[in-house]
Amino acid sequence: MPVPQSRGLVSRSLLRENAYQALRDAIVDGTLTPGERLNDSDLVEWLGISRTPIREALARLEQTGLVRTKPGRYTIVSPLDLRAARGAQSVTAAMHELAVREALPNLSRAELDAMRAANTRFADALARNDVDAALAADDAFHGVAVTAAANQALRAVLEQFTPVLRRVERLRFSSLSGRGSVAQHDRIIELCAAGDVEGAATATRANWQTLAPLLDALAADDSDD
Known part of the structure; x- marks a missing residue:
């Protein structure tokens, strides 16, 4: 045959x-x-x-x-490079802010519901101390705007720099410092639902900038060694 x-x-x-x-x-x-x-x-x-x-x-x-x-x-x-992580944080925060700016004018009710569902899973994962599930839910939450923005250049930049940050985020989501992200996500959803592009973009950037204190703490630990 x-x-x-x-x-x-x-x-x-x-x-x-x-x-x-x-x-x-x-x-x-x-x-x-x-x-x-x-x-x-x-x-x-x-x-x-x-x-x-x-x-x-x-x-x-x-x-x-x-x-x-x-x-x-x-x-x-590679060992965790804090300088590279800080650079990745700045770029990633800016890209997610841009994703919200580009996506929000046409964001559908279904996409808002997807963000809410992802944040519910995120909160549940944090409550169970399931870091892998928390990272997956956080990806899903922010991924709604990234997908809706339909900007391939933006996506390519995130694919390059996000993995470095994930190593840091595992530390954040395994501690109480990650719990505040649930409320921040809720605020982003609220602003998106209201059509507030500037507010939602600013809140999204602020959410990604919450990694800064953890990076500072890691730097302090390195200097003490």
């Missing part, structure tokens, strides 16, 4: 994306720890794919600041 043309075909771009997401998530959630060496053979065995998409994913992760590579010698998980 003729062999189907699609049999066994998995696009290289899909393999690269899957490898990137798996490695990114393992670094962000601490499965792969700062300073840990990433050996090609170990990653091939773990992910079950060839070296080429893994190396392409590692190159992308280096651009986001999650790994460091010395060609021909080693690739390691």
